Amino acid sequence: MKIAVIYIAEPYQCYHTASVADALSSEFNFDVTEYYSFPETVQHLERIRAAMHAPALQLRQFRKSWKAKTLKTFRRLDQERILVLRENVDELNQYDAVVATEYTAGILKSMGLRHPALILLMHGAGDRYVNDDHHVRDFDLALFPGVKIENYFKQKNLIRPGHYAVVGYPKFDVFEAIKKESPVLFRNGRPFVLYNPHYQRQLTSYKACMGEIIRGFSDRHDYNLVIAPHIKVFHKGFGLRARRLKQQARGNILVDTGSPAMLDMTYTSQAAIYVGDVSSQVYEFLAEPRPCVFLNPRKLKWRDDPYFLHWTLGDVVEEPEDLMPAILRAPERHAIYRPLQEKLFRETFGEPLLGGSVRAAKAIADYLKSHPPVGGHNG
Structure with a gap:
């Protein structure tokens, strides 16, 4: 199966999602392509892959119209993000699943995303009010770090059995790999x-x-x-x-x-x-x-x-x-x-702290096995 992993915002998204993309490829043999919006995302992905000793995946930059580029130039990034999703929905329709780490991607369904399963790999801790968290109901599968966030969405009646899983926080796997790189040092040695x-x-x-x-x-x-x-x-x-x-x-x-x-x-x-x-x-x-x-x-x-x-x-x-x-x-x-x-x-975040990347990939693999795309691209 073909999986698209999308980084539609700043490079911080890499630290939540790249290790899951790696596991989908290495552990479950999916054909994974990563799409990015910010050019500097590439450097962060390369850094993560080097630290985790993982091979590079197929990488593509989202196509952008002159209007999308203008919005970015004037820092209208929320508007730009939505336009970029709309401009690339036809290409994403070629995949069997699209994995994103922010709620905004839920609007892809209303933009015409039909074939792929739309999967949310949630980042963040879930306390702060987010005005677009209602989009979680637009995803076919939502992956949460712990029971606190699971219970939050249950209480709001935004998730249904069989279409979500608690997997932990993959970012901890990334940090475990890179934490020796950059100690914060002050000359005075103080905390x-x-x-x-x-x-x-x-x-x-x-x-x-x-x-x-x-x-x-x-x-x-x-x-x-x-x-x-x-x-x-x-x-x-x-x-x-x-x-x-x-x-x-x-x-x-x-x-x-x-x-x-x-x-x-x-x-x-x-x-x-x-x-x-x-x-x-x-x-x-x-x-x-x-x-x-x-x-x-x-x-x-x-x-x-x-x-x-x-x-x-x-x-x-x-x-x-x-x-x-x-x-x-x-x-x-x-x-x-x-x-x-x-x-x-x-x-x-649940327990154990590490291993969330593989658990998330397994949840995606299990879901796609039990909910195969109609006319799936098996390749």
């Missing part, structure tokens, strides 16, 4: 705090708290600081925001606006303390339970809201001037939160 603000305008702490955290660490002698926002923070502004932020780097403050370390768990695996708002990267950080601080400068009413479940895993700060005191007392308060951190991590 570092990771600040990881999200991009979503209504929820991010970026504007309200960035200046305060930079000032707070500028002359500290106990911790370093790594600032690594969600990559989509830099979507707009033609690079101006990234350039301004980079100017804040100094001896004990590392600013990252686009390196692979932002995407591959380098920072989340090595930080001493996590500071953020709604990014699901906090769950990757909790593979080893450690202190967390969450920022709520907008004073959102978050308690008992399932979309803010992770805010129960550390102190929540509303006033920017309280940020540094909360960070500095986080280690002594960690014992309060550690039991719940361990519980929610298991519910989010």
